[in-house]
Amino acid sequence: MLGSFLRSLQFLGLAAILLFLLAPVILVFPISFSADAYVAWPPSGWSTRWYGELLKNEELTEAFSNSLVLAIYVTILTLLIATPAALVLARNTFAGRSALVSLFTSPLLLPSIVLGLAILVIFVGYGLVGSWTGMIIGHLVITLPYALRVLMTGLSTLPPFVEDAAGTLGAGPFAVFRRITLPLIAPALVASAALSFIVSFDETVISLFIAGTRLKLLPVSLYHYVESRTDPLIAAVSALMVLGILVLVIVIERAIGLRKAVAK
Amino acid sequence: MKDSAAVDQSNSSRRAAGVVFGLLLPILIVNIIAFVVPVLNLAAMSFRSATAIGSLDEALTLSTWQSLLGDTFYWSILWRTVWMGALITAVTLLLSYPLALFVSRRSGWVKTVLVVACISPLLISAVVRTYGWMVILGNQGFLPALIRASGFTPPRLINNEFGVLVGMTEILMPYMILSLLSGFGRLDPILDQAAETLGARPLTVLRRIVLPLSLPGILLGCLLCFVLAVSSFITPKMLAGGRVSLLATEIYDQAIVTLNWPLAACLSVFILFVFGAALLAYGQLSKIVD
Numbered sequence: 001m002l003g004s005f006l007r008s009l010q011f012l013g014l015a016a017i018l019l020f021l022l023a024p025v026i027l028v029f030p031i032s033f034s035a036d037a038y039v040a041w042p043p044s045g046w047s048t049r050w051y052g053e054l055l056k057n058e059e060l061t062e063a064f065s066n067s068l069v070l071a072i073y074v075t076i077l078t079l080l081i082a083t084p085a086a087l088v089l090a091r092n093t094f095a096g097r098s099a100l101v102s103l104f105t106s107p108l109l110l111p112s113i114v115l116g117l118a119i120l121v122i123f124v125g126y127g128l129v130g131s132w133t134g135m136i137i138g139h140l141v142i143t144l145p146y147a148l149r150v151l152m153t154g155l156s157t158l159p160p161f162v163e164d165a166a167g168t169l170g171a172g173p174f175a176v177f178r179r180i181t182l183p184l185i186a187p188a189l190v191a192s193a194a195l196s197f198i199v200s201f202d203e204t205v206i207s208l209f210i211a212g213t214r215l216k217l218l219p220v221s222l223y224h225y226v227e228s229r230t231d232p233l234i235a236a237v238s239a240l241m242v243l244g245i246l247v248l249v250i251v252i253e254r255a256i257g258l259r260k261a262v263a264k
Numbered sequence: 265m266k267d268s269a270a271v272d273q274s275n276s277s278r279r280a281a282g283v284v285f286g287l288l289l290p291i292l293i294v295n296i297i298a299f300v301v302p303v304l305n306l307a308a309m310s311f312r313s314a315t316a317i318g319s320l321d322e323a324l325t326l327s328t329w330q331s332l333l334g335d336t337f338y339w340s341i342l343w344r345t346v347w348m349g350a351l352i353t354a355v356t357l358l359l360s361y362p363l364a365l366f367v368s369r370r371s372g373w374v375k376t377v378l379v380v381a382c383i384s385p386l387l388i389s390a391v392v393r394t395y396g397w398m399v400i401l402g403n404q405g406f407l408p409a410l411i412r413a414s415g416f417t418p419p420r421l422i423n424n425e426f427g428v429l430v431g432m433t434e435i436l437m438p439y440m441i442l443s444l445l446s447g448f449g450r451l452d453p454i455l456d457q458a459a460e461t462l463g464a465r466p467l468t469v470l471r472r473i474v475l476p477l478s479l480p481g482i483l484l485g486c487l488l489c490f491v492l493a494v495s496s497f498i499t500p501k502m503l504a505g506g507r508v509s510l511l512a513t514e515i516y517d518q519a520i521v522t523l524n525w526p527l528a529a530c531l532s533v534f535i536l537f538v539f540g541a542a543l544l545a546y547g548q549l550s551k552i553v554d
Binding site (some may be wrong): 013014017018020021022023024025027028031038039040041042069080081082084085087088089092094100103104107110111112113114115117118119120121122136137140141144148166198202204205208209219222223226227230234235237241244245246248249253258259 | 284288291294295297301302305309316348359379380384385389391392399400402404405409434441445497502515519520529532535
């Protein structure tokens with residue numbers, strides 16, 4: 001009797017903690033359907049007016065399409081740059097190999113506020129602030145470590161003798177890569193792509209430093225919007241972003257498992 | 265004959281080295297342009313000084329460091345940053361531990377769903393999640409409405425340290441849960457059963473078996489959360505409304521608002537010192553635990 005009471009108390013506590021963790025993500029949904037001109041609970045009425053406002057808001061729609069295009073560029077470049085590097089680093093042993101791996105993953109260890117400031121100071125001198133080139137390089141430096149790690153883990157789990165066997169049977173190095181390695185690391189590639197896309201699309205601090213005022217990006221515009229006003233418009237954007245991320249989370253989970261992808 | 269074979273081999277190994285270098289070149293270029301050079305340059309920047317009109321003095325000087333270290337304002341910011349970081353880490357651990365323990369004891373699809381629910385907030389932009397907290401804690405928000413409905417006057421929950429604590433705790437919980445889950449990996453549930461069979465009560469099992477064995481995961485999670493709490497900028501900025509100065513928010517203000525880059529660079533080096541101290545403490549504690 002007492003045992004079952006304690007057990008249900010335990011479940012309630014755990015449910016409360018989980019609810020705390022998910023509360024901000026869940027609550028933006030009802031607020032996004034508020035009919036009020038400001039954020040207030042409970043809303044005095046329900047409507048879809050803020051989704052309509054969102055489509056009419058030129059700054060946010062421009063920022064959304066910029067962020068989308070940027071994330072696509074960054075994702076493609078990340079895969080093109082990280083895949084050959086991961087192949088070399090996972091398949092060869094040479095002096096300085098582990099030092100290189102540390103060098104390539106260390107941008108993740110630096111606080112993004114320090115990295116953002118450091119990049120800003122350099123980029124100002126070359127006129128890269130507010131440019132697409134500058135934004136792409138600034139995002140690549142943080143998407144590459146994630147992709148490199150996921151791809152190296154993916155490569156280390158497949159037996160090298162499969163590739164050796166293909167080589168023995170007369171396949172050239174490129175044919176081995178295209179016909180054997182690439183299909184086998186497809187899950188790691190999918191996960192790296194999804195992760196790079198999310199990291200680039202969500203990146204706020206580095207973008208805040210180097211996007212300047214010309215190039216509008218969604219997280220930066222959202223941040224500035226929230227700074228000045230609190231109406232349910234941002235809730236509508238947030239709700240849509242949560243749904244989009246949910247789709248990508250399912251993709252990553254299906255490909256390699258979410259835990260492997262995001263572990264620091 | 266033997267010689268030409270050796271030459272062949274050295275040629276092919278040189279070609280292999282060239283291929284290796286060529287494949288690594290793109291990532292090396294990005295890393296140097298956007299990481300190595302900027303970071304070294306920032307460190308050098310801390311030995312410059314800003315003139316009154318906001319331009320940089322060419323000469324290398326210790327004056328920015330002197331004015332930083334001599335100003336009690338910056339020491340109070342450092343102190344607040346460290347103790348807020350420690351408090352946030354402690355609360356995050358207290359909330360994450362039971363949840364992570366529960367999740368690690370499930371299996372099959374229940375575990376998958378719980379793991380995804382605990383970790384996926386990580387992938388949602390900090391701006392969105394912090395906005396969610398503004399909706400919950402704001403004066404017209406969800407929680408004050410709840411408190412008002414039960415007949416009390418709600419205290420101010422936002423634009424103060426409490427708001428930052430709540431928001432940061434929630435933002436960091438997924439990292440803590442991830443570290444704890446990896447730490448629970450070496451914890452076999454059969455040990456609990458053995459202890460219970462031998463007559464230990466649940467709390468004793470937790471204190472004598474589960475906690476000690478999961479200490480490495482706890483330490484790793486605490487290091488990660490402390491470091492992230494100290495360097496976070498978006499959440500404190502949005503939830504404190506400019507009323508709580510921390511190292512990271514001060515770096516941003518100096519760099520973007522005041523345009524005093526040398527001072528911002530000094531504060532960045534300051535934050536890296538805090539990181540270094542946390543890493544040292546982690547190293548020492550891990551040695552004790554092992």
